[in-house]
Amino acid sequence: MKEVRTYFHVDMDAFFVSVEELYDPSLKGKPVVVGGQSHERGVVSAASYAARKFGVHSAMPLRTAYQKCPQAIFVDGHPDRYREYSHRVHDVLESFSPLVEMASVDEAYLDITGTERLYGPPLRAAHLLHERMKKATQLNCSIGIAASRLVAKITSDQAKPNGILWVIPGCEAAFLAPLDVRKVPGVGKVTEKNLHLLGIRKVGDLAQLDDGFLEERFGKWGMALAGKARGADAGGWFDTEIGEDAGPKSISHEHTFNEDTGNLEQIEATLARLSEMVGRRLREHGLEARTIQLKLRYTDFSTITRAHSLPRATQLDTEIYEEIRELFRRNWKTGAPVRLLGVHASGWAEGGEQMDLLGEDRHQKWKETMAAADRMRDRFGEKAVSLAASLRGNFRERTHENPVGLPGKNREKNSK
Amino acid sequence: MEFTVSKGDLVRELSLSQGVVEKKTTIPILSNVLLEAADDRITLTATDLELGIRCSCPARVKKEGSGTVPARKLLDYMRLLPEGDVNMKFLDNHWASITSGRSRTRIAGMSRESFPELPQMPEPIAQVPVKTLASMIARTSFAISMEESRFTLNGALLLMRPEGLTMVATDGHRLAYVQAAPAESGSADKPFRALVPKKAMSALTKLSDDAGDGAMAIVAGDDNHLFFQIGHRLLITRKLTGNFPDYERVLPKDHQFMAKLEKAEIRSAIERVAQFADERSRAIRVQFNAGEVRVFSSSVETGESEESVPAEYTGPDIEIGFNAQYLLDFLRAISQDHVAFELKDQKSAGELRPAGDAIADQYRYVVMPMRI
Numbered sequence: 001m002k003e004v005r006t007y008f009h010v011d012m013d014a015f016f017v018s019v020e021e022l023y024d025p026s027l028k029g030k031p032v033v034v035g036g037q038s039h040e041r042g043v044v045s046a047a048s049y050a051a052r053k054f055g056v057h058s059a060m061p062l063r064t065a066y067q068k069c070p071q072a073i074f075v076d077g078h079p080d081r082y083r084e085y086s087h088r089v090h091d092v093l094e095s096f097s098p099l100v101e102m103a104s105v106d107e108a109y110l111d112i113t114g115t116e117r118l119y120g121p122p123l124r125a126a127h128l129l130h131e132r133m134k135k136a137t138q139l140n141c142s143i144g145i146a147a148s149r150l151v152a153k154i155t156s157d158q159a160k161p162n163g164i165l166w167v168i169p170g171c172e173a174a175f176l177a178p179l180d181v182r183k184v185p186g187v188g189k190v191t192e193k194n195l196h197l198l199g200i201r202k203v204g205d206l207a208q209l210d211d212g213f214l215e216e217r218f219g220k221w222g223m224a225l226a227g228k229a230r231g232a233d234a235g236g237w238f239d240t241e242i243g244e245d246a247g248p249k250s251i252s253h254e255h256t257f258n259e260d261t262g263n264l265e266q267i268e269a270t271l272a273r274l275s276e277m278v279g280r281r282l283r284e285h286g287l288e289a290r291t292i293q294l295k296l297r298y299t300d301f302s303t304i305t306r307a308h309s310l311p312r313a314t315q316l317d318t319e320i321y322e323e324i325r326e327l328f329r330r331n332w333k334t335g336a337p338v339r340l341l342g343v344h345a346s347g348w349a350e351g352g353e354q355m356d357l358l359g360e361d362r363h364q365k366w367k368e369t370m371a372a373a374d375r376m377r378d379r380f381g382e383k384a385v386s387l388a389a390s391l392r393g394n395f396r397e398r399t400h401e402n403p404v405g406l407p408g409k410n411r412e413k414n415s416k
Numbered sequence: 417m418e419f420t421v422s423k424g425d426l427v428r429e430l431s432l433s434q435g436v437v438e439k440k441t442t443i444p445i446l447s448n449v450l451l452e453a454a455d456d457r458i459t460l461t462a463t464d465l466e467l468g469i470r471c472s473c474p475a476r477v478k479k480e481g482s483g484t485v486p487a488r489k490l491l492d493y494m495r496l497l498p499e500g501d502v503n504m505k506f507l508d509n510h511w512a513s514i515t516s517g518r519s520r521t522r523i524a525g526m527s528r529e530s531f532p533e534l535p536q537m538p539e540p541i542a543q544v545p546v547k548t549l550a551s552m553i554a555r556t557s558f559a560i561s562m563e564e565s566r567f568t569l570n571g572a573l574l575l576m577r578p579e580g581l582t583m584v585a586t587d588g589h590r591l592a593y594v595q596a597a598p599a600e601s602g603s604a605d606k607p608f609r610a611l612v613p614k615k616a617m618s619a620l621t622k623l624s625d626d627a628g629d630g631a632m633a634i635v636a637g638d639d640n641h642l643f644f645q646i647g648h649r650l651l652i653t654r655k656l657t658g659n660f661p662d663y664e665r666v667l668p669k670d671h672q673f674m675a676k677l678e679k680a681e682i683r684s685a686i687e688r689v690a691q692f693a694d695e696r697s698r699a700i701r702v703q704f705n706a707g708e709v710r711v712f713s714s715s716v717e718t719g720e721s722e723e724s725v726p727a728e729y730t731g732p733d734i735e736i737g738f739n740a741q742y743l744l745d746f747l748r749a750i751s752q753d754h755v756a757f758e759l760k761d762q763k764s765a766g767e768l769r770p771a772g773d774a775i776a777d778q779y780r781y782v783v784m785p786m787r788i
Binding site for chain 2: 356
């Protein structure tokens with residue numbers, strides 16, 4: 001019999017908005033939308049609770065948010081600020097338990113199994129953490145406590161805002177049953193619709209079905225769904241234990257132009273900038289990518305992706321950029337306005353990197369240069385140093401939940 | 417045009433043009449072979465615009481002229497005919513009628529007007545033994561880059577210098593260098609250097625297989641092309657453009673340590689151990705110890721393997737990672753029984769050479785290690 005574990009899911013309340021409020025206290029209590037100006041392209045990164053009352057939610061286009069809540073204050077995202085606060089949050093969590101897994105910039109799982117002698121029973125421990133968090137970061141969070149990460153995550157959502165909720169082991173099914181199926185992590189619009197078609201609306205409905213039926217309808221995912229309905233950590237997301245780090249499978253950055261452009265210089269500068277961002281994260285994770293992929297979206301939303309495998313894996317901005325520029329030049333309908341560009345790196349080199357006979361010196365020099373540039377960026381911010389080619393491609397980094405240097409997700413294997 | 421030719425002659429010359437004919441028919445005429453009859457010979461020409469070949473064989477020409485027919489189809493059909501004479505007659509609609517014994521065929525051809533014109537061979541600049549060329553190609557072509565984007569590395573550098581004929585190929589990870597003995601280098605009016613594409617090299621190998629022992633290749637070149645005339649066969653290739661890397665800088669000037677090994681032993685040891693190397697990186701570890709060389713591999717999926725081979729080695733213990741395939745390419749290319757493996761440290765290029773007495777030419781193979 002498996003030992004009963006105790007997990008916390010710590011979720012910061014309206015994280016981006018709360019951080020903005022620390023910088024501008026006048027925003028407090030008002031409808032605030034973070035992500036960009038109301039007329040801009042792009043989507044809402046976060047909305048304050050006051051704005052949510054008007055139906056504004058994250059991932060909604062900014063222009064739609066404006067229609068729903070014209071009086072909202074629109075604020076540009078500041079990824080640097082969120083990163084900094086994310087680091088602070090991580091520090092608090094780390095000081096509380098060594099088993100921390102940051103799931104994104106503003107939420108984390110903690111395994112606190114066996115800490116009773118240190119912190120007392122789970123609820124008491126959670127209160128302690130909640131107070132420490134507020135004291136150290138001035139931010140509110142909500143904590144869900146359960147015997148599985150899945151239930152802990154659902155629980156913290158129920159505890160919001162600024163609350164703590166514990167689902168006592170054995171009561172999971174009763175707790176989950178009345179919730180909408182959509183609350184189950186991994187159930188999105190499509191699965192929800194399919195479940196609704198079957199007359200399944202609540203998690204309780206789902207739990208009553210037999211596994212075979214779900215598997216038949218939804219394949220492997222159906223099995224995971226069945227497990228989830230009973231409150232078990234199932235289906236991919238929770239394959240590894242907290243503290244084990246599977247590392248990222250790919251790293252990518254995208255940019256949507258405020259106005260579509262067919263200007264080659266601007267496009268290539270943007271590609272250079274994106275290459276730099278990808279290179280930076282590769283180095284942070286100590287990874288070298290073998291495959292570089294371009295994503296290209298035109299005005300009519302037609303989108304192509306083109307990938308190329310390198311003879312030698314890389315983590316250097318210059319090499320990524322050379323590759324991506326080549327891919328772009330080969331595949332662009334010359335002159336056609338571009339809406340979105342993306343640079344995607346994957347296929348990590350595992351052991352045994354072939355050294356170069358001809359370019360090894362140059363490669364080593366670039367490696368050292370990039371390491372020096374990274375140190376400057378660490379101290380002076382992301383824009384402190386950049387490739388000349390990317391200078392014209394300096395766009396505001398969009399705020400999303402998996403930014404550069406997510407603490408607790410780093411794999412600092414090769415970093416020197 | 418009408419002529420009669422021996423089936424054997426035609427099949428032999430047609431086969432030589434097969435490697436050149438465009439396989440993917442982006443331009444249909446490039447799948448065709450141009451046949452020209454004049455002066456009791458027929459001349460066959462094939463090209464893919466990068467590489468061209470012109471061969472000929474004796475024929476009884478009844479009416480001079482020219483025409484084109486699909487090369488592959490013609491060869492496949494000809495091969496199936498019994499030995500003997502074949503009569504070919506071109507009709508007004510560009511079709512050709514082929515008669516041999518009791519077989520009669522009409523093959524759909526195309527007008528010769530659209531067949532590309534091949535450049536004229538300029539004044540010769542050198543004469544080199546065909547066998548020398550072929551042996552240099554066999555010892556360098558495996559080191560040519562498969563990466564299409566590195567186009568200056570998609571061929572080998574051919575040099576005629578006072579020291580002798582030299583060929584160099586590299587893919588950026590390893591480099592093969594052969595310098596023929598002066599006696600086998602042929603002769604040239606003046607030094608020259610040219611980048612020969614890989615496809616031309618395999619065509620030269622094929623021509624060499626069919627040439628006699630003492631056959632010479634007459635070499636010529638213009639700004640864009642290289643010409644190799646071997647007997648009545650002419651190979652024309654576009655030169656690769658761009659700067660070939662400075663290979664002399666890459667060839668190590670000195671090494672600190674040397675291991676002398678029996679080729680057959682180290683080759684089979686690596687072949688076996690490499691079965692358990694990571695399939696993509698092909699990485700193995702080579703450990704140099706006093707009196708022996710050990711090779712190791714391990715892969716998460718398949719397992720691990722090691723082997724030890726006696727060696728004349730007196731240097732310190734060093735372990736270096738290598739791509740097993742790169743080492744095997746060299747070990748399979750040499751005819752000598754012993755090899756010298758020279759090295760410095762984990763990060764510097766290693767060099768392999770055939771070892772032994774009475775080696776007239778110079779063959780050097782430089783391999784960069786893998787980080788392990």
